[in-house]
Amino acid sequence: MKPTNTSDPTYFHKVVDCQWACPAHTPVPEYIRLIAHGRYTEAFLINWESNVFPGILGRTCDRPCEPACRRGRVEEKPVAICRLKRVAADNRGVVDHLIPRKGPGNGKRVALIGAGPASLTVARDLLPLGYDCVLIERDRKAGGLMRKNIPSFRLPVAVLDEETDRILDMGATPRFGEEITSMKALLDEGFDAIFVGTGAPRGKDLNVPGRKEASDNVHIGTDFLSAVSFRHIEEIGKRVVVIGGGNTAMDCCRTALRLGADSVTVTVRSPRADMKASPWEIEDAEREGIPILDNHAPKEFRLEGGKLVAVVFEKMRAEYDDTGKRRLVPTGEPDVVIPCDDVLMAVGQENSFPWIERDIGIDFDVREAPVVGKVDFQSTRPGVFFGGDAAWGPENIIWAVAHGHQAAISIDLYCQGQDLMQRPAPTTTLISQKMGIHEWSYDNDPTNSRRLNVPHADPALALRDLSMEVELGFDPGQALLESRRCLNCDIQTVFSTNLCIECDGCVDICPVDCITFTPNAEEAELRQMLRVPAQNTDQDLYVSDTLPTARVMVKDEDVCLHCGLCAERCPTGAWDMQKFLYNEAHASTARLPEQEKKHVA
Amino acid sequence: MTHIVKPQFRHPRLATNSQGLTRRDYEGVISTLCAGCGHDSVTAAIVEACFELELPAHRVAKMSGIGCSSKTTNYFLNYSHGFNSVHGRMPSVATGANLANRELTYLGVSGDGDTASIGIGQFVHAVRRRVNMLYICENNGTYGLTKGQFSATNDRASKNRKGLDTPFDSIDLCNMAIELGAGFVARSFSGDKAQLVPLIKAGIRYKGFALIDVISPCVTFNNHTTSTKSYEYVRDHNHMIGRLDLVETSAEIEADYAPGTSADVTLHDGSQMRFTKLDESYDPTNRETILPALERYRQRGEVATGLLYLDKREADLHELIGTPDQPLNEIDERALVPGSGPLAAINAAHR
Ligand SMILES: Cc1cc2nc3c(=O)[nH]c(=O)nc-3n(C[C@H](O)[C@H](O)[C@H](O)COP(=O)(O)OP(=O)(O)OC[C@H]3O[C@@H](n4cnc5c(N)ncnc54)[C@H](O)[C@@H]3O)c2cc1C
Ligand SMILES: Cc1ncc(C[n+]2csc(CCOP(=O)(O)OP(=O)(O)O)c2C)c(N)n1
Ligand code: SF4
Ligand code: SF4
Ligand code: SF4
Ligand SMILES: [Mg+2]
Numbered sequence: 033m034k035p036t037n038t039s040d041p042t043y044f045h046k047v048v049d050c051q052w053a054c055p056a057h058t059p060v061p062e063y064i065r066l067i068a069h070g071r072y073t074e075a076f077l078i079n080w081e082s083n084v085f086p087g088i089l090g091r092t093c094d095r096p097c098e099p100a101c102r103r104g105r106v107e108e109k110p111v112a113i114c115r116l117k118r119v120a121a122d123n124r125g126v127v128d129h130l131i132p133r134k135g136p137g138n139g140k141r142v143a144l145i146g147a148g149p150a151s152l153t154v155a156r157d158l159l160p161l162g163y164d165c166v167l168i169e170r171d172r173k174a175g176g177l178m179r180k181n182i183p184s185f186r187l188p189v190a191v192l193d194e195e196t197d198r199i200l201d202m203g204a205t206p207r208f209g210e211e212i213t214s215m216k217a218l219l220d221e222g223f224d225a226i227f228v229g230t231g232a233p234r235g236k237d238l239n240v241p242g243r244k245e246a247s248d249n250v251h252i253g254t255d256f257l258s259a260v261s262f263r264h265i266e267e268i269g270k271r272v273v274v275i276g277g278g279n280t281a282m283d284c285c286r287t288a289l290r291l292g293a294d295s296v297t298v299t300v301r302s303p304r305a306d307m308k309a310s311p312w313e314i315e316d317a318e319r320e321g322i323p324i325l326d327n328h329a330p331k332e333f334r335l336e337g338g339k340l341v342a343v344v345f346e347k348m349r350a351e352y353d354d355t356g357k358r359r360l361v362p363t364g365e366p367d368v369v370i371p372c373d374d375v376l377m378a379v380g381q382e383n384s385f386p387w388i389e390r391d392i393g394i395d396f397d398v399r400e401a402p403v404v405g406k407v408d409f410q411s412t413r414p415g416v417f418f419g420g421d422a423a424w425g426p427e428n429i430i431w432a433v434a435h436g437h438q439a440a441i442s443i444d445l446y447c448q449g450q451d452l453m454q455r456p457a458p459t460t461t462l463i464s465q466k467m468g469i470h471e472w473s474y475d476n477d478p479t480n481s482r483r484l485n486v487p488h489a490d491p492a493l494a495l496r497d498l499s500m501e502v503e504l505g506f507d508p509g510q511a512l513l514e515s516r517r518c519l520n521c522d523i524q525t526v527f528s529t530n531l532c533i534e535c536d537g538c539v540d541i542c543p544v545d546c547i548t549f550t551p552n553a554e555e556a557e558l559r560q561m562l563r564v565p566a567q568n569t570d571q572d573l574y575v576s577d578t579l580p581t582a583r584v585m586v587k588d589e590d591v592c593l594h595c596g597l598c599a600e601r602c603p604t605g606a607w608d609m610q611k612f613l614y615n616e617a618h619a620s621t622a623r624l625p626e627q628e629k630k631h632v633a
Numbered sequence: 634m635t636h637i638v639k640p641q642f643r644h645p646r647l648a649t650n651s652q653g654l655t656r657r658d659y660e661g662v663i664s665t666l667c668a669g670c671g672h673d674s675v676t677a678a679i680v681e682a683c684f685e686l687e688l689p690a691h692r693v694a695k696m697s698g699i700g701c702s703s704k705t706t707n708y709f710l711n712y713s714h715g716f717n718s719v720h721g722r723m724p725s726v727a728t729g730a731n732l733a734n735r736e737l738t739y740l741g742v743s744g745d746g747d748t749a750s751i752g753i754g755q756f757v758h759a760v761r762r763r764v765n766m767l768y769i770c771e772n773n774g775t776y777g778l779t780k781g782q783f784s785a786t787n788d789r790a791s792k793n794r795k796g797l798d799t800p801f802d803s804i805d806l807c808n809m810a811i812e813l814g815a816g817f818v819a820r821s822f823s824g825d826k827a828q829l830v831p832l833i834k835a836g837i838r839y840k841g842f843a844l845i846d847v848i849s850p851c852v853t854f855n856n857h858t859t860s861t862k863s864y865e866y867v868r869d870h871n872h873m874i875g876r877l878d879l880v881e882t883s884a885e886i887e888a889d890y891a892p893g894t895s896a897d898v899t900l901h902d903g904s905q906m907r908f909t910k911l912d913e914s915y916d917p918t919n920r921e922t923i924l925p926a927l928e929r930y931r932q933r934g935e936v937a938t939g940l941l942y943l944d945k946r947e948a949d950l951h952e953l954i955g956t957p958d959q960p961l962n963e964i965d966e967r968a969l970v971p972g973s974g975p976l977a978a979i980n981a982a983h984r
Contacts, residue, residue, distance in 0.1 A: 106642050470636050477637040533864050535669045535852070536824060540677035543640045543657075545647065564644045581868065593640055600635040603669025603852045 033555050033575045035584075038526065041460045044612040046572060047589050048521045050113055053100035055434035057458075057616040058082035060097060060113055061522045065474060067116055068515040070508065073127060075120035080127075082616065084153050084199070084433050085178075087191040090118025091503065092182055094310065094428040102519050105568070106544070106591050109483040111517045112506075119511040121191075132620070134203025138162035140447045143223040145212050148176020149429045150420025151229035152199045153436025154443065157619040159202045161444060166223070167204050170211040174200060176231055177421075178429060180258040181280070183287050184499040215388040215416075225415045225443045228402075229436070232383040232421035238275070242333030246340040246375070250333065253284045253378030260287055260498070267291055269373025273343050274298045275330055276378030277307035282317045284376040289320060290498045297370055299328040299343075301360060303350050316502065319488075320495060328368060329360065333375070342371045381426045401425070408452040409439040417442055440619035456617035465523055465609045466599075472609055474523055476596040479516045520594045524612045527585055529577040531606035538598035538607055539563070544591045547598060552584045562588055639663045650687040659683045659690060661708040666701055671823030671849030671864075672771045676708045678826050679740070679769075682833035683710060686881075694730055694737045698723040698752060701778045702744035702771035702849070710740075721752025724759035724768075728950070731764050734960035735951050738837060739766035745786040746776040749804045753785075756806075760813040760842050765949035767836040767843045770806055771823070773851035774862040781854030790934075792859040806846045807941055808927060811920070816841035816944035819877075820937060822867050823849040828938060834879040835940070840901045840947040848936065861936075872935040874912040880905040901947050908940060917943050 036043060046052050050060040059078055066075035079086035083093075093114045101110030140163050144151035147169035155165040173179060174196040178187065200206060212218055218226065235252035237243070243250060249269065253276065259265040272288040274281050277300035285296045298317065300307055304326040307314065318324065328345040335341060345368040348360045383401065388394055393413035395403040402411055404418045411418055419435030421427055442452050465473040487504045494500050506514060539547045545563040552558065558573065559566040566573060566588040576585040599607040615621075639660075647655045659680045664673050683690070693713040697703035699720035706715055714737065718726045727741050748756050748770045759768070774787040783793060785804045792798055810818050817839040821829045829847065836843035848867050850856045856863045861870075881904050896918075898906045908917065915926055917940050930937040950956075957964060 105645065478640045478642060480641060533669070534824060534868075535671070535850070535864060536674045536677065536826065537669045540673055541635075541639070541664075543642055544644045564646055564648075567646065591642075591644055593642055595637070595640055597635060597637070597639065601668045601673075603667065 033552060033558055033573065033584075035529075035577045036572070036574045038574075041458060041614060043572065044460075044462070044524050045614050047524060047592075048612065048614070049100040049102050050097035050111075051522070051614060053096045054083075055096065055431045056083045056437065057614065058097075059522065059613060059615065061518055061520050062613060063120060064111070064113070064116055064515045064518040065520070067119055067511055068475070072120045072123040073125040076124035076127065077130060079117055079120060081618070083430060084156055084436075085149060085195045085429065086117055087121035087195050088178060088187060089429060090114060090116075090121050091187050091191070092178070093117070093430050096430070102521055102591065103517055106519070106593065107482070112483055112486070112514050115486050115506055116511060116515055118505050119508070122505055123508065131198060131202065132160040134159040135162035137164065140164065140224040141166060141222075142443055142447075143168060143218060143221070143226045145218070145226065145228050146176060146230040146420075146422070147171070147174035147196075147206070147208070148229055148231050148420055148432060149178060150231075150422070150432040150436045150439070151227060152196060153433045154227050154229070154419070154440045155204045156199045156202065157437060157440035158443060159199075159204060160620045163443075163447070165204045166207060167200075168207045168210055168212055170209070172209050174206070174208070176229075177254075180261050181254055181283065183257065183283050184261070185286070185290065185494065185497070185502050186283070188499065188501050213387050215394065216392055219392065224447050225417065227439055227443065228411075228416065228418045228422050229420045229432075230383075230385075230422045232381045232426040234382050234384045235377070236380040236382060238330060238377055238379055240330050240332060242335055242340075245335055245338070246333040249340040249373060250375045250377060253280045253376050254381060256376055257283060257287060260291070265291070268293050270294045271372040272296045272374050272376065273370050273372045274376045274378060275343075276300065276380075277302065277309055277324075277326075278378060278380070279309045279313050280381075281376075281378035282309050282313040284378050285317055285322045286320060287498070288374075288376065289322065289495055296322050297372075298322060298324045299330070299345060299370070300324065300326045301329045301348060302358075303327055306350070306358070320491065325368075327363075329362075331367060334369070340373065340375065342369050343375060344369050381421075383422050383425055405452075407438070407455070408442045409435060410442055410446075410452060415446060437616065437618050441617065444619040458617050459615045461613045462524070462526070462610050465611050470600045472523075472596055474520050474611075475516065476520070476523075476594070476609070478519060478593050478595055479513075481513055481517060483517065484510050484514050522612050522614075523594045523596070523609050525574075525587065525592060525594070525598060526608050526610045527574065527576055527587070528606050528608075529579060529585070531604045532576075532579060532585065532602075533604055533606075534579055534581055534583070535603060537601040537603065541597045541601040543595065543597065544593055546587050546589070546592045548586050548588075549579070549581075549583045550586060551582065552578070558586060559588075562586060564588070566590060635663060650684055652687050652689060654684065654687075654690075656680060656684040659710055661706075661711045664705070664708045666704070667851075667853045669852040670701065670777075671773065671847075671851070672702050672705050673708070674823040674826065675742075675769065675771050675829070675847050675849055676705045678823075678829040678833055679742075680709050681826065681830050682837065685830070686834050686837060688738065688837075692737055694739050696723050696727040696730065696739060696741040696766070698743050698747035699778070700744035700747045700776070701851075702742060702773075703747055704778075705771070706742050721747050721750070721755055723747070724752065724755035724764070727766055728759055728762060728764050731766060731950065732956065734962065735765070735956070736960050739764070740837065741766050741768040743768065743770050744777070745770060745772040745774060745784045745806075749785040749806060753804075757809070757813055760810050760815045760844070762950045763814060763816065763842045763948060763953060765840055765842070765951070767833065767839070767845065769833070769836075769845050769847060771849040772806070772846050772862070773849050773855050774860065775851050775855040777851045777854055781851075788861045791861040794854055794857050796859065805927075805931075806844065808924060810842070810844045811924065811942045814842070815844050815942070816947060817843035817940075818942040819843075819845045819940045821845055821847050822871060822936075822938055823847055824864055824868065825871070825938075828873065828876070831877050831879050832940065835877055835900075835906050838879060838900050838902060838904050841944070841949045867936055870934060870936045872912070872930055872937050874910070874915045874937050874939040874941070875917065876909040876911060877940045878907045878909070880907060898943065898945055906943075908943075911939070917941055918945060920944075
């Protein structure tokens with residue numbers, strides 16, 4: 033293999049598994065260390081820079097970082113990254129004076145349609161540059177699905193208000209309570225750019241016999257949740273069936289319970305292992321006593337005297353063909369009849385744009401989805417951008433934020449007449465953490481403690497109250513224990529070939545056998561030649577230049593604990609522990625002169 | 634030395650042996666030696682060898698004297714017996730222990746000071762008596778623990794860190810051991826585990842006195858450019874006379890090799906030693922030719938490494954003096970206290 037080019041920022045960035053996996057590339061280990069030190073405000077600000085909604089995401093994030101977390105490869109469970117974020121938000125000091133305001137007007141006006149997380153992020157990034165950001169939202173308040181669909185027992189309204197207001201207060205121009213019904217008309221208003229952040233507003237339906245006749249008691253899940261959040265629905269039948277296995281289904285069933293249903297049953301067509309809902313959401317529903325029946329495909333809504341009385345299900349079984357493709361086939365067992373008063377259907381959402389005329393240069397593909405650039409988020413009409421669920425269908429908040437950041441960069445480049453493909457580079461620093469002989473600026477002694485569970489509110493109370501938050505969050509003591517579990521993956525092991533005397537000290541001391549000195553070979557072969565063969569090909573090999581004995585140093589990044597023992601054991605300083613700080617470029621900082629790119633924290 | 638305890642985390646796919654143990658289960662406490670010390674590499678090689686031999690750690694006795702090298706018995710085989718003796722006295726303690734319990738595996742670790750200076754009188758007799766043990770001398774040409782005085786194995790040509798010469802010739806422990814009756818004599822380099830690990834395995838399996846003189850650089854006091862025991866010097870002057878492999882069962886011996894370059898030797902316990910010659914002219918089983926050959930390497934300034942001598946007879950102290958088969962702690966009271974009849978007979982024989 034060729035020697036690793038560590039001057040390419042992606043190499044060390046990939047080692048920071050959580051940050052690499054985070055769509056917004058939040059510098060996770062950096063803020064976790066700050067939490068361990070009780071520096072919650074700084075930890076909050078790092079999050080605010082990257083993901084805009086620390087309090088919201090600290091409760092609701094889909095957390096792609098956690099399955100990626102190295103700790104999950106070294107012991108059983110990843111660091112509770114998401115819940116630590118909440119600790120920073122819950123315990124931070126005053127930050128108002130640290131939040132930038134709208135900059136001196138630059139004469140450009142940008143329309144942001146929909147005030148969900150995607151549009152709010154665009155506003156957050158463009159306001160400091162002096163853009164007039166006009167937020168046009170059908171509802172009376174900002175937040176999008178975070179307000180309408182995520183129930184307040186998971187996300188308290190106060191937290192949502194605080195974090196949406198923080199952006200509005202920077203100086204956005206709201207046009208709330210206004211629905212855009214014609215893109216043409218909006219274009220005529222002469223905005224310099226338009227961002228479509230309207231989400232994926234249409235809940236899917238199921239065409240099953242009896243559906244139409246039973247429509248009084250069959251509700252689309254997302255519509256139901258919105259109606260509950262706007263208090264248009266305040267009660268529900270005693271027996272409720274929820275159809276669907278995603279997160280919406282989990283929110284529907286828990287909401288139904290709190291509206292007074294006696295029995296709630298979730299039914300899923302597919303086997304349980306294939307359910308779309310996050311494992312922790314399933315766990316939360318089951319903890320509240322809600323049964324989840326898998327392999328149940330809805331077959332008929334049964335009515336008596338014109339009123340819904342039950343849903344009939346056919347039992348299914350998954351079969352896989354040679355290519356591993358799944359097919360659901362009926363098992364032939366007798367149908368299952370579940371008596372009920374109301375049905376909630378949570379079988380997916382799609383984006384729809386009846387209000388965008390098809391003759392104004394904004395192209396849609398065969399599936400009626402807009403054609404959007406993967407890098408610049410621009411539609412086929414220059415100056416019109418898409419992001420969040422509106423771009424490629426339902427995702428989650430953190431993806432909406434990541435899209436928002438990129439779209440803001442594009443809008444800024446577009447308004448300044450620059451090439452959209454010349455994206456600003458991230459800022460990175462790589463600094464030795466050595467403080468003395470065997471002393472490091474970070475806690476290099478990995479703790480053995482296991483992942484802590486977040487304490488929950490008393491279910492006897494929580495199940496009766498729609499707005500009582502179920503999770504209580506870690507207290508500072510628990511936060512300290514949990515944050516110490518982080519393996520500091522951003523503290524990189526940096527190797528200098530010219531200093532190494534090949535004494536083997538580092539090989540011998542490494543607790544997880546990361547390091548091997550070996551003759552060089554092609555990657556596939558080299559992976560087999562290591563002290564422990566490197567089977568996890570998602571993780572890179574760090575290969576040195578050729579050493580005096582004609583061998584190379586190969587480090588498998590897979591399970592490195594960043595304990596620094598290699599560097600402590602090295603007599604010549606050929607290994608050093610260096611902190612790699614990676615900050616994604618944002619519109620608000622991208623065009624600042626180099627020396628001012630320093631981040632708030 | 635480091636301030637933290639070595640983390641307990643292991644590689645999730647770390648191999649286990651038939652004892653259900655991983656390599657890390659053969660470790661000891663974290664080393665307090667200087668970073669980069671060759672002795673730590675020897676420790677790692679011992680760990681690797683014991684793991685590969687699948688030794689039950691509780692049936693091993695680690696013996697040592699005083700010195701940085703002698704300290705290292707604390708850094709491997711945490712679950713073994715151990716005796717850290719007075720400076721230079723390990724050979725006698727090991728002899729006594731071995732006589733008392735012949736069933737343990739004896740692993741002695743010493744330094745060039747501990748062995749060739751204060752302990753030389755003890756060392757030669759353990760060799761001569763063919764105590765069944767592997768004796769590893771971690772040879773750095775200096776007294777590391779007492780901060781860098783010349784030791785008796787330091788070469789005439791090798792200056793100390795301040796540039797001073799030694800007026801004395803060096804002792805070559807391997808030559809001496811061959812002459813005194815050691816059955817297995819090898820030299821190796823701490824920086825070459827590929828060579829060292831199989832030598833340690835074979836030395837442990839060998840019945841009789843086995844010596845491995847491991848050149849093990851002292852990074853702090855004897856790794857300078859004018860030293861002949863530095864990493865760089867040993868790498869540049871290393872002359873490998875052969876490669877040794879230990880094959881545990883005969884079923885595995887199938888690899889082909891060029892005729893005349895390889896010889897297999899079956900040890901008393903059935904394991905096979907395969908010796909592959911790298912230097913055609915050198916035959917480690919021929920006592921007559923090896924000493925002159927070693928002298929030639931020395932004169933050329935080469936450090937000959939590998940298995941230098943092997944006595945296939947494998948005779949040990951117990952055999953030579955005809956001791957009972959069991960360890961003393963297993964001999965029952967009746968055998969140990971034969972009663973007044975036999976005592977009277979013994980006494981009569983001395984009248
Ligand atoms: C039940 C449910 C639970 C969820 N739970 C989570 C969770 O726990 N964690 C997570 O990360 N994600 C969750 N999601 C997904 C997440 O809410 C969305 O992915 C995210 O909100 C998308 O953000 P967005 O900015 O693209 O659009 P949205 O949040 O959908 O906002 C779009 C806004 O545009 C407005 N709008 C639409 N059309 C127009 C128009 N023509 N004129 C004016 N305004 C308009 C809408 O009123 C809306 O306010 C959940 C989704 C659902 C349905
Ligand atoms: C009886 C006695 N004399 C002297 C000493 C001082 N002393 C301690 S270690 C040592 C030399 C050790 O040298 P070596 O065996 O080569 O070990 P190294 O530290 O080099 O590995 C000496 C002289 C002692 N501890 N005991
Ligand atoms: S251990 Fe810490 S830095 Fe590493 S992936 Fe997990 S959270 Fe991120
Ligand atoms: S920091 Fe060094 S010693 Fe520690 S696990 Fe990583 S490679 Fe091994
Ligand atoms: S400890 Fe340092 S000098 Fe020794 S092999 Fe490792 S990197 Fe090289
Ligand atoms: Mg010494």
